[in-house]
Amino acid sequence: MTAAPSSATIALIDDDPAVRCSLAMLLETRGWAALEFERAQDFLDNQHPERFHCLIVDVRIPGMSGLELFDLLSRQAQRELSYLPPVLFLTGHGDIPMVVQALKQGAADFLEKPADPRTLLDAVGRALATDREARRLHESRADLLSAIGELTRREREVLGEMISGYLSKQIADHLSISTKTVEAHRLRIYQKFNVHSNMELAARLREVPRAIWQDPS
DSSP states (O other): OOOOOSSEEEEEEOSOHHHHHHHHHHHHTTTEEEEEESSHHHHHHHOOGGGOSEEEEESOOSSSOHHHHHHHHHHHHHHHTOOOOOEEEEEOGGGHHHHHHHHHTTOOEEEESSOOHHHHHHHHHHHHHHHHHHHHHHHHHHHHHHHHHTOOHHHHHHHHHHHTTOOHHHHHHHHTSOHHHHHHHHHHHHHHHTOSSHHHHHHHHTTSOHHHHHOOO
């Protein structure tokens, strides 16, 4: 796995100021900055999740719980195609079954309170290494979606034919246009996706569902 970055910004969301302070001091020993939030709503009111490289969240926060916050952020990221950094939960023993369910839904890890300092630092290090790769993939996907958004209706039609394996002459017959026009569309499609062949194009489009780039609306 890629090594964790030597500098990172981490959100600490816990209603206990002593816990937040001790965690912030511990994280700073690795050169990681920490921003502290007492409640989930404080975090939501003031911050965008993508500015952080990791979130450390207490399961039982007054008001919106840590699990409810994670569910909200996860649904928001899916709806808006935005980036959600790794989430680590701090939990008491009785909360473990709930957090195990959160792990199934995409949470990075959980630590029982009081967390052993070395165990916590190791867990954060793994989360930051994961964040680096996940952020790179997210940015690549965002570039891909931007290129898809620039396609005209006709280019989407030609693209669908290309991915289906048809040659330019066949595409021209299917769409009732000239072969020369198909070749012009093919060139513009390659340029928008920054590729040079159908093989490269197909590899890029595997990153998103077919419906996203095929829908001409």
